[in-house]
Amino acid sequence: MQNPNPHAVLLASPGMGHFIPALELGKHLATHHGFDVTIFVVAADASITESPLFKPPQTPNLLNLVLLPPVDVSALVNSTASVVTRLVIMMREALPLLQAAISSMKSRPTALIVDMFGTEALAIAEEFDMLKYVFITSTAWFLAVTVHFPYIDEEAEHKHRVMKRPLDVPGCRSIRHEDTLDLFFDQTDRNLFSGFARIGMEISNADGILVNTWQDLEPSTLRALENEKFLGRVVKASVYPVGPLVRPVGQSSKSEVMDWLDMQPMESVIYVSFGSGGTLSAKQTTELAWGLELSQRFVWVVRPPVDGDASANFFNVTNSHDGTPSYLPSGFFTRIRNKGMVVLMWASQTEILAHKSIGGFLSHCGWNSTLESMVNGVPMVVWPLYAEQQMNAAMLAEELKVAVRPKIQPNAGVIEREEIAGMVRRVMELKGNEMRDKVKELQRSAHQALMQGGSSYNSLERVSKDCELNVKSLQLPNCH
Numbered sequence: 001m002q003n004p005n006p007h008a009v010l011l012a013s014p015g016m017g018h019f020i021p022a023l024e025l026g027k028h029l030a031t032h033h034g035f036d037v038t039i040f041v042v043a044a045d046a047s048i049t050e051s052p053l054f055k056p057p058q059t060p061n062l063l064n065l066v067l068l069p070p071v072d073v074s075a076l077v078n079s080t081a082s083v084v085t086r087l088v089i090m091m092r093e094a095l096p097l098l099q100a101a102i103s104s105m106k107s108r109p110t111a112l113i114v115d116m117f118g119t120e121a122l123a124i125a126e127e128f129d130m131l132k133y134v135f136i137t138s139t140a141w142f143l144a145v146t147v148h149f150p151y152i153d154e155e156a157e158h159k160h161r162v163m164k165r166p167l168d169v170p171g172c173r174s175i176r177h178e179d180t181l182d183l184f185f186d187q188t189d190r191n192l193f194s195g196f197a198r199i200g201m202e203i204s205n206a207d208g209i210l211v212n213t214w215q216d217l218e219p220s221t222l223r224a225l226e227n228e229k230f231l232g233r234v235v236k237a238s239v240y241p242v243g244p245l246v247r248p249v250g251q252s253s254k255s256e257v258m259d260w261l262d263m264q265p266m267e268s269v270i271y272v273s274f275g276s277g278g279t280l281s282a283k284q285t286t287e288l289a290w291g292l293e294l295s296q297r298f299v300w301v302v303r304p305p306v307d308g309d310a311s312a313n314f315f316n317v318t319n320s321h322d323g324t325p326s327y328l329p330s331g332f333f334t335r336i337r338n339k340g341m342v343v344l345m346w347a348s349q350t351e352i353l354a355h356k357s358i359g360g361f362l363s364h365c366g367w368n369s370t371l372e373s374m375v376n377g378v379p380m381v382v383w384p385l386y387a388e389q390q391m392n393a394a395m396l397a398e399e400l401k402v403a404v405r406p407k408i409q410p411n412a413g414v415i416e417r418e419e420i421a422g423m424v425r426r427v428m429e430l431k432g433n434e435m436r437d438k439v440k441e442l443q444r445s446a447h448q449a450l451m452q453g454g455s456s457y458n459s460l461e462r463v464s465k466d467c468e469l470n471v472k473s474l475q476l477p478n479c480h
């Protein structure tokens with residue numbers, strides 16, 4: 001008998017920051033909303049399959065994880081191309097593989113869900129009569145600027161990019177130039193502009209847009225996205241806030257770091273990490289080391305520094321690294337022995353953030369890290385590096401008031417040790433309590449959104465209903 005469940009195919013673009021939310025969305029669909037799920041993963045190489053995250057999780061319905069054969073794009077992009085350009089090209093090269101994989105499935109899947117780098121694949125969904133969804137693994141505010149982007153005329157672009165005036169986004173908070181997207185700083189690469197405009201159009205024309213946010217976090221932006229007076233004019237798709245979908249704490253969380261955290265006082269440790277790709281210069285790495293040494297207890301995930309490329313580690317993450325970190329000040333390990341832990345390359349972030357000894361998070365503001373901080377009620381020191389991270393930082397520090405922010409842009413110069421120590425102190429001690437109360441409120445509202453009957457749960461129920469209707473309409477001969 002034919003399986004009556006709707007079948008969602010998800011396509012995750014390269015990078016842990018894209019794979020992790022796709023996996024969490026897949027788990028929610030398969031666990032709570034009656035879907036069978038297949039997640040196709042695009043990656044630069046097969047190393048992701050060695051990650052413990054790549055094990056198919058236990059869910060009541062089918063959940064398959066499939067790595068598409070890695071594509072080599074080295075001949076197609078030059079070595080200085082931005083992460084975005086490389087991602088788009090990798091996704092483009094993977095399209096025939098996705099097409100072949102879907103066409104070889106025994107029964108036709110109901111829906112294709114892509115992230116923002118996979119929107120070209122929505123044409124494949126059309127070919128197979130599948131519903132088309134985009135999953136935005138960032139804020140509704142970022143979605144708003146993306147769908148508005150194709151309609152920014154030359155004059156508005158000039159005012160923002162060159163004259164550094166705020167960018168107006170209909171019905172939403174405007175974006176100050178210092179908080180704007182990377183691509184407005186790049187004066188040369190027009191391909192980035194046209195590529196981003198194409199993505200904005202493709203997102204608007206999907207059947208639905210899922211966003212990893214929740215109703216009470218961004219109510220006015222979500223309203224603007226639906227309101228015909230504002231962005232609702234251009235966004236044909238329904239917008240579904242479905243978050244915060246973050247990786248839950250794992251079963252076995254024993255490690256040297258966790259043992260060390262067990263011995264520290266409640267909310268006394270700041271966790272420092274720049275996500276899967278964030279990279280500091282050599283000078284900034286040294287200054288951060290000194291800043292942390294001047295501060296209080298810390299856990300720091302350290303990567304080799306690279307000058308002049310804030311996302312240098314994006315395609316270069318491994319789980320272990322045996323070399324001695326010569327890029328830290330000499331004697332650092334000895335001096336911090338009783339107050340800090342250094343983890344090389346990669347840490348179990350969700351486990352660390354959920355630990356009761358963690359009282360703050362110094363973060364590059366990748367949206368997954370930000371959500372993980374919020375769901376654990378941890379206030380932040382924001383240190384944005386690339387992509388839309390400046391927008392996230394502005395929202396956290398100025399709108400939600402759950403974070404402190406450096407005086408200068410991390411990419412515009414070196415943040416000095418005294419300022420680092422001062423920010424850590426503010427989040428952990430002086431202003432910390434006020435921010436802590438605010439972030440604990442967000443933690444509660446996030447939890448409610450995901451509970452059965454909560455706003456995000458209901459959003460996924462609506463998606464599920466639409467897909468069930470589509471399954472029924474496909475109960476035609478020769479479809480299966």
Ligand code: UDP
Pocket residue numbers: 015016017018020247273274275276277278301345346347348349350365366367368369370372
């Ligand atoms: N992450 C982790 N350990 C690390 C660094 C990152 O588990 O040492 C996880 C983190 O918990 C988050 C994801 O990788 O889920 C990074 O996503 P984010 O959106 O924060 O940043 P990106 O890496 O995409 O810049």
